[in-house]
Every structure is written in structure tokens, then in C-alpha cells.
Amino acid sequence: MTSAPALEISGLGKTYAGGLQALRDVSLRIDSGEIFALLGPNGAGKTTLINIVCGIVTGTAGTVTAGGHDIVRESRAARRLIGLVPQELHTDAFESVWATVNFSRELFGLRPDTAVVEKLLRTLSLWEKRKDRIMTLSGGMKRRVMIAKALAHEPKILFLDEPTAGVDVELRRDMWQLVRGLRAQGVTIILTTHYIDEAEEMADRVGVINKGELILVEEKHTLMRKLGRRELTVQLQQSLSILPASLAGVPGLTLQASGAQLRYVFESHDENTDIPDLLQKLAASNIGYKDLHTGQSSLEDIFVDLVHRPVESRQ
Amino acid sequence: MSAGFNGRGIWAIYKFEMARFKRTLVQSLVTPVITTSLYFVVFGSAIGSRITEVGGVSYGAFIVPGLIMLTLFTESLSNASFGIYFPKFTGTIYELLSAPVSSAEIMLGYVGAAATKSVLLGLVILATAALFVPLHVLHPLWMAGFLLLTAVNFSLFGFIIGIWARSFEQLQFIPMLIITPLTFLGGAFYSINMLPDVWRTVTLFNPVVYLISGFRWSFYGTADVQVGISTTLSLAFTAICLVSIAWIFRTGYRLKN
Numbered sequence A: 001m002t003s004a005p006a007l008e009i010s011g012l013g014k015t016y017a018g019g020l021q022a023l024r025d026v027s028l029r030i031d032s033g034e035i036f037a038l039l040g041p042n043g044a045g046k047t048t049l050i051n052i053v054c055g056i057v058t059g060t061a062g063t064v065t066a067g068g069h070d071i072v073r074e075s076r077a078a079r080r081l082i083g084l085v086p087q088e089l090h091t092d093a094f095e096s097v098w099a100t101v102n103f104s105r106e107l108f109g110l111r112p113d114t115a116v117v118e119k120l121l122r123t124l125s126l127w128e129k130r131k132d133r134i135m136t137l138s139g140g141m142k143r144r145v146m147i148a149k150a151l152a153h154e155p156k157i158l159f160l161d162e163p164t165a166g167v168d169v170e171l172r173r174d175m176w177q178l179v180r181g182l183r184a185q186g187v188t189i190i191l192t193t194h195y196i197d198e199a200e201e202m203a204d205r206v207g208v209i210n211k212g213e214l215i216l217v218e219e220k221h222t223l224m225r226k227l228g229r230r231e232l233t234v235q236l237q238q239s240l241s242i243l244p245a246s247l248a249g250v251p252g253l254t255l256q257a258s259g260a261q262l263r264y265v266f267e268s269h270d271e272n273t274d275i276p277d278l279l280q281k282l283a284a285s286n287i288g289y290k291d292l293h294t295g296q297s298s299l300e301d302i303f304v305d306l307v308h309r310p311v312e313s314r315q
Numbered sequence B: 001m002s003a004g005f006n007g008r009g010i011w012a013i014y015k016f017e018m019a020r021f022k023r024t025l026v027q028s029l030v031t032p033v034i035t036t037s038l039y040f041v042v043f044g045s046a047i048g049s050r051i052t053e054v055g056g057v058s059y060g061a062f063i064v065p066g067l068i069m070l071t072l073f074t075e076s077l078s079n080a081s082f083g084i085y086f087p088k089f090t091g092t093i094y095e096l097l098s099a100p101v102s103s104a105e106i107m108l109g110y111v112g113a114a115a116t117k118s119v120l121l122g123l124v125i126l127a128t129a130a131l132f133v134p135l136h137v138l139h140p141l142w143m144a145g146f147l148l149l150t151a152v153n154f155s156l157f158g159f160i161i162g163i164w165a166r167s168f169e170q171l172q173f174i175p176m177l178i179i180t181p182l183t184f185l186g187g188a189f190y191s192i193n194m195l196p197d198v199w200r201t202v203t204l205f206n207p208v209v210y211l212i213s214g215f216r217w218s219f220y221g222t223a224d225v226q227v228g229i230s231t232t233l234s235l236a237f238t239a240i241c242l243v244s245i246a247w248i249f250r251t252g253y254r255l256k257n
């Protein structure tokens, strides 16, 4: 409809009252309809970032616009677009599911609409529980209630702060079903997670935040291509005790499994990999092999690598 | 918060708070009714048999406005302070902070609901009192005005306490330590004209005296202090509370990080 990005964050910083700098100079642009995964270790600043955008924490530097609306100067317009499922479970113990979800909708200034709420509760398998007091629900059910509350005002941008932490397999699957459904409706979704397979499966783009700094934003596939490693495993016909001289100089090549296999690791963005060369050398040295296997590092490997690598050696 | 008005948001908060009161309706009503009845038995009968009249009004009838005020103070304070403290305590305040409702709108929802409940309770106590003593209200409009203004004032004050409090102890602290003594020393059960001159002068520094006196005047047409002063003081109290709340919200004091 408009060309404004769903979210435009520039130079965002946050220093908490105690002096802790939780975010420094974060700039990020998220397009409409994107699924963006924010990764980072505990205490990296993910929740702080989300809370600033949602109006729960006040930033100490920088600006944010949501759908083109400044979150401070045009807070009403910005907030109407945003739904938030916070990391912690915060619910009204004594309210019924039905009442609390309807409350959320009206709080955002929308006309009560039982059809919308009913559909939402059915989608989240909460319909049977609608008359129950929230305190009588299980943890997973409470999380569903919080999702229903966040979606009650039909937001265009949804923040999911660790939606699948401590959630069983079924709910996790439901959650991803829901996310896909929302994306199909054009909702922009920003999520944080510690399950990297989740980001790998769902996200269009990935941002990595560490110690308050956004150290990387990349399209998921590009990231995996650029930073991912590939490896070749060669099952040998006869075990070797040491690498023959002709192979000893090849970087990334090691002997494994008591000499029964060779492992060759290389950067996946490397154009001229030496696989053919390596295989020729094997043949020349009369080393027979019975199987070859190639693999690719997961987003998890990349992430762990990024966060633990010192700053200078990045890029 | 930017321009605009979210009336539905206010209404949602108001309804939410009224639903909370409804869940505890029985305690909410029974407690003040029993307490009031006890006051009549203890003060009205025991003291009333010695002091038959104060300023031409029977003692039992004389204490009615004070009793209603006492309930208004404590109920408004506790309901409004608890109302806003509880979401802070449970964490559900995240939703209020992230919603397109302004601070003024949040305040209207909470204070409006707390004041509504207090006024209803005040009327219930008035009805209870009518069972014990013959009542007549000389200036009903003024009576309603004082009832409403006091309920709003103490709800505003309670709202501030609720935002300020970091624990349940702090939540109880001001009502117990300041409001209750001020009320008992504020002429709820006696006319300050019955006090020795020195104490009378000291008492005039107690703002509660003016509230009770004004309210009593609306019933019986007699007052310890001029009604104009009572009215002015009440309105000044409203203004102070509103300014404080405006400051709290502008700075995000104890609500946002």
C-alpha cells in the first residue's frame, strides 16, 4: 500500500538507569511482510530492542518508525500497527480467556468484534477454554492466550519474543503454522529465538545481536552461503596411520576415526574448491575410498562462530 | 502520546476495573456496612448517650458525614492504588504501555472506576445510616458534589501511591500511617469547636478537617470551617494530584525504564 518499510530503526541506543549500555547504535530496516529473526545470546539486548519499539522502554538515542510513523511523535498510529507477545508470561489470573482477549482489542481502540475474537481463539485451540479463568490454564495455554491478546487488534507488525521457549512440540508446530498464516496475510513478523533451527526454517532474514550491537544482518540463504562451511568426508578402504606426504600440505584436511576417514573442511563461498584436486591426489597415492559425503554447516554453527569470534576478525 | 483520543481504551480499562470490583462485590459491600454499623453501635450508643447533640444535631446523625468520608478516603485510596499497582506487580502493565492509550486515558480509566466504586459505597453507607438515625440532607447538590469530588481526589491520590509503590508494604504505608490518623483527628466523630483552643488551632492544619466539615455542612447547614474554604481546598487538592500525575507520566517515573 505504501512504500514505507514496516520498521525503520536508526541509531538506536539504550543505557539503563544503572549505567548498563544494553544497545548501541542499532540501525535496521525491516520490510513489510518479512519474517525477521533476531538471534543473540542471553543479555544481548533483543528484548530491550523489542521493548523500545513497543513503547515499554524508552530509548536513549536514535529513532524508530513503524509503518512510517515515529514511535514517539506519532505513537498512537505506530502502536495501532504493532502487536507484542512478550518473553515472560504476564496474565490476569482472575479474568476469563474471553474477557482478556476482548479487553486487548478494545484497549487498542477497536470496536468489539466477537467474530474476530472467536476465530482467533479457534485458531489457537482456545475456544473450549474461553470461559476458564486464566490461572487455571497450563503454561502453554497461557502463552496461547498472550498470542491471542497480541493479535486481537489485528496488528500489521507482530513481535514474538521467544515464542517457543519452554513450549511442547505440538504448540511449537502450531505456532509456526500461525506465523506462516499471518505472513500469508501480509503481517510482518519479528521474532527472537534460541532455537536456531527455527530461524533457519522460518526466517527470511536473520540479525545477530551481541552485547548490544547488531553485528550482522543478512538474508538467510546468503548468510549460510557466505559464512557457512562445507565439508567432505571420505571413507577410506584401508585405514591410514599418517597422511602421506602428498596430502599433508592440504589445508583443512585431517585424518579421523583412527585413520578410517578423511575430513576436508572448506568455506562454502570458496569458488575454486580443491575437491577434484584432492581426489586426484588420493588416486595418485593409491588410496582407495568407498564412500564420499558432503555436508553444510547449520545456522547454529554460524551463529556460535560469530558470537564467539573477536570483533576484529569479523567480515 | 500523539494527538487523538482513545475513548474505547478508557472504557476497556474502566470495565476491566469494574469487573474486578464485581468479583469481590460481597466483601466490598459487606465490610463497610458492618464497619459502619459497628461505629453506630460503639460511638452512637456509647458516646451518644453522653453527648446528645452537637450544634443542634443528634450525635448519631452528626457522625454520619464523617463515617461516609472515612469510607470514601480508604476505599478510594485502596482501590485506585491497588488497581494500578497490580499490573505493575504481575507484569501485565506491558499491555497498557504498548497500547495506543495516553497516560491521561489510563488515569481516567483507573481513577474513574475507583471513584465510581467509592461513590456507590458512600451511598450504601448513607442508606445503612438511615436505618439507625433519622437523616436529612439540607443541600443535596452540594452533598453529591462533595461526595464525588472527594472520591475523585482520593482516587487520584491513590493512583499516585500505586505508581510510586514498589511493594505491597509501601502500598499500605501511606493510607495507614497518614490518612487514618488524619481522619480520626479530623473531626469525623466530634466538632473541632469542642476542642481546647490550642488543639483547635493545630487541627486546622489537618486538611481532612475541611473535607469533613464541608460535607457535614451539606447535610446540616452547620460547619466548623467555612464551606468556601472547604471547596477551594478540595479543588486545590485535585489540581495538585493532576499536576503530579502529569509529571509522573511525562517522566515515565517508576513506570518505564
Ligand SMILES: Nc1ncnc2c1ncn2[C@@H]1O[C@H](COP(=O)(O)OP(=O)(O)OP(=O)(O)O)[C@@H](O)[C@H]1O
Binding pocket: A016, A017, A018, A020, A021, A022, A040, A041, A042, A043, A044, A045, A046, A047, A048, A049, A087, B257
Ligand atoms: N530494566 C532493566 N534495568 C537494567 N538493566 C536491564 C534491564 N532490562 C535488561 N537489562 C540489561 O540489559 C541487557 C540486555 O537485556 P535483554 O533483556 O534485552 O537481553 P535479551 O537479549 O533479551 O536476553 P535473553 O535472551 O536472556 O532474553 C542485559 O544485560 C540486562 O541485564
Ligand SMILES: [Mg+2]
Binding pocket: A046, A047, A048, A087, A161
Ligand atoms: Mg529477552
